Amino acid sequence: MYQDKIEQEVKNAIALNGDSVKRSNIFEDTSLEPLTFTAYDFACDATHLSRDILSKRTNEEVIVLSKAIDSMLKLGDGLLHELSQKLLNETTSRQSVTLSKGRALYLLCDYFDLNTIVIENLQWCEIFATLTLMHSAEIKFIYDNRFKEDALYLPLKEQVGDEQFAIMQQATLDRAIRDLLEEIIDSIARAECLFDKKQKSAITGSKGGISKGKRIEPLKEEVIRLYLAKYSSRSNRHAAKLIEADLTQSDSSLLALSSSEEKQVEFGKWIGKFKNGQIKFPINK
Numbered sequence: 001m002y003q004d005k006i007e008q009e010v011k012n013a014i015a016l017n018g019d020s021v022k023r024s025n026i027f028e029d030t031s032l033e034p035l036t037f038t039a040y041d042f043a044c045d046a047t048h049l050s051r052d053i054l055s056k057r058t059n060e061e062v063i064v065l066s067k068a069i070d071s072m073l074k075l076g077d078g079l080l081h082e083l084s085q086k087l088l089n090e091t092t093s094r095q096s097v098t099l100s101k102g103r104a105l106y107l108l109c110d111y112f113d114l115n116t117i118v119i120e121n122l123q124w125c126e127i128f129a130t131l132t133l134m135h136s137a138e139i140k141f142i143y144d145n146r147f148k149e150d151a152l153y154l155p156l157k158e159q160v161g162d163e164q165f166a167i168m169q170q171a172t173l174d175r176a177i178r179d180l181l182e183e184i185i186d187s188i189a190r191a192e193c194l195f196d197k198k199q200k201s202a203i204t205g206s207k208g209g210i211s212k213g214k215r216i217e218p219l220k221e222e223v224i225r226l227y228l229a230k231y232s233s234r235s236n237r238h239a240a241k242l243i244e245a246d247l248t249q250s251d252s253s254l255l256a257l258s259s260s261e262e263k264q265v266e267f268g269k270w271i272g273k274f275k276n277g278q279i280k281f282p283i284n285k
Contacts, residue, residue: 025070026137027063034062034133040143042181043136046188050129050136053195057126061119065130068117068283073101075225075281076108078232083107102131102187111274116282128191135184139177146173219254222247223267224274224281236275240267 027034035054039047054062084097099107105127114122146169160168223243230246231239244264247255260266273279 025063025066026134026141027066030137030141032137032140033059034066034130034137035059037137037140039136040139042177043139043184046132046184047136049188050132050191053125053129053191054133057119062130062133064117064119065122065127066134069105069127069131069134071283072108072112073104075228076104076111078230079111079228080104080107082232100183100186101135102128102183102190105131106190110277111281112283113280114283123194125191125194128187128194132184132187132191135180135187139180139184142173142176142180216257219257220270220279221282222252222254223270224279227271227274228281236268236271237264239271240264243267 026032035051035057036059057065080099084099087097088095109124109127114124114127223240226243226246227239231242234242241264244267255263258266270279274281
């Protein structure tokens with residue numbers, strides 16, 4: 001029992017250390033450049049294929065795309081729960097929905113407007129290729145730093161011994177790389193499929209975008225932003241009511257952009273159009 005307790009402490013410490021060095025963005029927080037870093041053999045093919053898809057882009061542009069991916073996944077987190085529930089409701093055989101980052105991004109692609117990223121002729125296949133490079137870079141970073149020690153480890157290593165600690169640390173490394181490889185397989189498959197079909201694919205981010213030129217669009221964007229950030233688990237009507245209350249309480253100047261006397265109804269319609277893919281949300285860069 002005591003040995004089990006020690007082993008669990010080691011596992012927790014390793015996990016804690018991993019959490020403490022989590023990066024907001026692998027390319028921003030390390031010296032790795034997306035189009036030039038040397039990938040490890042087990043991720044090499046997917047890495048080179050991703051770079052082929054991104055052959056017209058610069059390192060700086062790919063970093064912009066990686067930040068856009070982080071933004072979409074963060075902002076769309078609540079919506080993903082609703083989309084997952086919808087998938088379950090559409091079948092009688094599925095018991096759960098497993099969401100890789102690639103699959104999550106694929107479910108969200110109907111809700112975000114690629115035109116709001118200032119990169120010319122951007123395609124969704126390039127987004128998934130960038131996600132693949134992010135996973136590959138994570139593997140390289142983890143593997144390159146596998147021998148670095150943290151002061152947190154020292155007392156635990158003394159308890160279990162160097163050999164046992166090394167075994168457990170290797171197991172943690174293997175599991176992390178295995179999970180990232182599964183993500184790579186998923187992401188590159190989506191990138192390759194969309195790249196092969198990009199000439200006839202409708203998923204280009206070019207339709208249904210929020211027009212910046214219309215006077216009321218900033219209010220629309222704020223309504224959808226609040227829906228995604230706080231109220232995606234609510235019905236359209238309830239979310240619209242709460243959003244109107246939020247904007248009224250904060251004395252938002254955006255409310256003046258709408259002349260409607262029933263803003264709750266108007267907001268509910270916008271939310272409905274967003275969920276049906278008729279309105280796309282701009283991607284934070």
